[in-house]
Amino acid sequence: MASPPPHALIIPYPAQGHVIPLMELAHAMVDRGFIVTFVNSEFNHARVVAAMSPSSSPGNNGVGGLDRIRLVAVPDGMEPGEDRNNLVRLTILMTEFMAPAVEELIHRSGEEDGEEKITCMVTDYNVGTWAVDVARRTGIRSAAVWPASAAVMATLLSFNKLIEDDIIDAEHGSAMGKETFKLSPEMPEMQSAHLAWNCVGDHDQQATLFKYLVKGVLAVDQCEFFICNSFHAAEPGAFSLFPKLLPIGPLLTGERGGDKAVGHLWQPEDAECISWLDAQPEPGSVVYVAFGSFTMFDRRQFQELALGLELCGRPFLWVVRPDIGYGKVHDYPDGFLDRVVGESGGTGRGKLVSWAPQQRVLAHPSVGCFVSHCGWNSTMEGVRNGVPFLAWPYFADQFVNQVYISDVWKVGLKAVKDEEAGVITKEHIADRVEVLMGDAGIRERVEELKKAAHESIQDGGSSHGNFDKFVEAMKQA
Structure with missing residues (x-):
C-alpha cells in the first residue's frame, strides 16, 4: 500500500500581510503532494471565506475555488469589536487562546474517516513562541516562516550584539545613544529608532513586543527549517550572516490560478x-x-x-x-x-x-x-x-x-x-x-532585480532548491 500523504498544519500570524504569503506557501506545498490544514483566527477565517472568489462557496474547504486547503478557525482571545490593529495585545492573547486549540486540533487529527494525521507544522515566526512548543509536545516536525525581509530578521537574530554595542537597551529594546549601525560591512546602515519593534505602538507596547520577539529567536532554534519570503540576490549580506535562514521566494503573493485571490482579507477587490x-x-x-x-x-x-x-x-x-x-x-x-x-x-x-x-x-x-x-x-x-x-x-x-x-x-x-x-x-x-x-537608471536597476527574482524561483535557482530541501524534509515521518 502507498504511504499516506504528509499532512501539514500551517499557522500564520493573524494579520493580512502574514496570511497572504503563508497561504501561497500552503498552495505550493499542496503542489508538492501535501495535505494542508490552514489555521486562522476566527475573525480572519470569516474574512478569508468572505473574500473567496465567486466560484467558491463557504460550504467547501477550498480557497479561491481551488478546493485544495482545509480552513480551520480558532479563537484569538479578543472580544467582538475589539481593535485587532493592536498587534501587541493580539500577540499576547494568542498564547493563551490559540495554543490549546491548535494542540487539540493536532491530537484529534486522523480520527475521522478519510482524514490523515497531521505530521508537521509550518508556523509563522511571529507565533513561534507557542506554536513550536505545541509541535514539540505533540511530536511532529516543525518549520518556521519569516514572512518579512531577511534584513529585519537579521536584526532580531543579532539582538545580543546590538545590546553589547549599546545600540539598544537590554530590557526593552529601545534605541540608545548610537543613532545608526551596520550589522556587517555587507549590510546597509540602519537607524536604531527604525528597528521593527521600535515602530509599533507606545513605549510599553514596544518593550513587550521586543521581549516576545526575542523569545521567538530561542523558539525557532528548535525548528528543523527556517525559511523566508525573499531571494538571495536581494539580501546577500543578511543571508551570509545567518545561513540557517533559507530564502524560498519571492512567493507569488496575492494571486493563484489567474484572477483568484489568495488569502486576502479586504474585499471586495x-x-x-x-x-x-x-x-x-x-x-x-x-x-x-x-x-x-x-x-x-x-x-x-x-x-x-x-x-x-x-x-x-x-x-x-x-x-x-x-x-x-x-x-x-x-x-x-x-x-x-x-x-x-x-x-x-x-x-x-x-x-x-x-x-x-x-x-x-x-x-x-x-x-x-x-x-x-x-x-x-x-x-x-x-x-x-x-x-519603481x-x-x-x-x-x-x-x-x-x-x-x-x-x-x-x-x-x-x-x-x-x-x-x-x-x-x-x-x-x-x-x-x-x-x-x-x-529615471532610466532606476528602471534599468529594477529590471535587473526583477530578472534575479524570477531566476531564483525557476528550476535550478537558489530559492527553488531551498524549497525542494524544505518539502522533502517535512515529508519524512
Missing part, C-alpha cells in the same frame, strides 16, 4: 481597475498608490496626498480602504472628486478603489510607478514586476525595507516629510513621481 488600466493609452503612464492593510493617514496628510496626485498630472489608480479614519468622502479636498475622478467614479484620469488585485495591477504594462508603504509583500510584488517605488513607510519593518528600496537596490525614491509643514507635501509627491517616471 475591484476588478474594474484592470479594465481601467487596459483603457490607458500609454504604457508605463499610471501611478499606482496602495498602502496595505494597516496604514492610517490623518486628514491633512490624506488631503496632501490627493492634491499631490492631482498636481502630478498623470493617471493614477489609488486604493482607498473603507475602514474608519481613512478615505471618507468628506476628507477629500474640495472638488477633488469632480475635478480628477469624475462623477461616475472612474471616467477621469483618477480611479479610486477600495481594494485591488495588486499582483495583476503591478504586472500591468500601464503601471509606471508604485507609491507604497513598503510592506514586504508589496515590496516583493513590486520587485518581481519591475515597478516611491517608498513611504508607516510602521514596523517598513523603514528597513525603504532603506533597501532606495539605498541598496536603488529602485525607488524616499518620500520625505517637510519638517516645517509636518507632512509629505503635494509638491514633493508630484516631484518624486515625475523623477521616478523619467
Whole structure:
C-alpha cells in the first residue's frame, strides 16, 4: 500500500500581510503532494471565506475555488469589536487562546474517516513562541516562516550584539545613544529608532513586543527549517550572516490560478481597475498608490496626498480602504472628486478603489510607478514586476525595507516629510513621481532585480532548491 500523504498544519500570524504569503506557501506545498490544514483566527477565517472568489462557496474547504486547503478557525482571545490593529495585545492573547486549540486540533487529527494525521507544522515566526512548543509536545516536525525581509530578521537574530554595542537597551529594546549601525560591512546602515519593534505602538507596547520577539529567536532554534519570503540576490549580506535562514521566494503573493485571490482579507477587490488600466493609452503612464492593510493617514496628510496626485498630472489608480479614519468622502479636498475622478467614479484620469488585485495591477504594462508603504509583500510584488517605488513607510519593518528600496537596490525614491509643514507635501509627491517616471537608471536597476527574482524561483535557482530541501524534509515521518 502507498504511504499516506504528509499532512501539514500551517499557522500564520493573524494579520493580512502574514496570511497572504503563508497561504501561497500552503498552495505550493499542496503542489508538492501535501495535505494542508490552514489555521486562522476566527475573525480572519470569516474574512478569508468572505473574500473567496465567486466560484467558491463557504460550504467547501477550498480557497479561491481551488478546493485544495482545509480552513480551520480558532479563537484569538479578543472580544467582538475589539481593535485587532493592536498587534501587541493580539500577540499576547494568542498564547493563551490559540495554543490549546491548535494542540487539540493536532491530537484529534486522523480520527475521522478519510482524514490523515497531521505530521508537521509550518508556523509563522511571529507565533513561534507557542506554536513550536505545541509541535514539540505533540511530536511532529516543525518549520518556521519569516514572512518579512531577511534584513529585519537579521536584526532580531543579532539582538545580543546590538545590546553589547549599546545600540539598544537590554530590557526593552529601545534605541540608545548610537543613532545608526551596520550589522556587517555587507549590510546597509540602519537607524536604531527604525528597528521593527521600535515602530509599533507606545513605549510599553514596544518593550513587550521586543521581549516576545526575542523569545521567538530561542523558539525557532528548535525548528528543523527556517525559511523566508525573499531571494538571495536581494539580501546577500543578511543571508551570509545567518545561513540557517533559507530564502524560498519571492512567493507569488496575492494571486493563484489567474484572477483568484489568495488569502486576502479586504474585499471586495475591484476588478474594474484592470479594465481601467487596459483603457490607458500609454504604457508605463499610471501611478499606482496602495498602502496595505494597516496604514492610517490623518486628514491633512490624506488631503496632501490627493492634491499631490492631482498636481502630478498623470493617471493614477489609488486604493482607498473603507475602514474608519481613512478615505471618507468628506476628507477629500474640495472638488477633488469632480475635478480628477469624475462623477461616475472612474471616467477621469483618477480611479479610486477600495481594494485591488495588486499582483495583476503591478504586472500591468500601464503601471509606471508604485507609491507604497513598503510592506514586504508589496515590496516583493513590486520587485518581481519591475515597478519603481516611491517608498513611504508607516510602521514596523517598513523603514528597513525603504532603506533597501532606495539605498541598496536603488529602485525607488524616499518620500520625505517637510519638517516645517509636518507632512509629505503635494509638491514633493508630484516631484518624486515625475523623477521616478523619467529615471532610466532606476528602471534599468529594477529590471535587473526583477530578472534575479524570477531566476531564483525557476528550476535550478537558489530559492527553488531551498524549497525542494524544505518539502522533502517535512515529508519524512
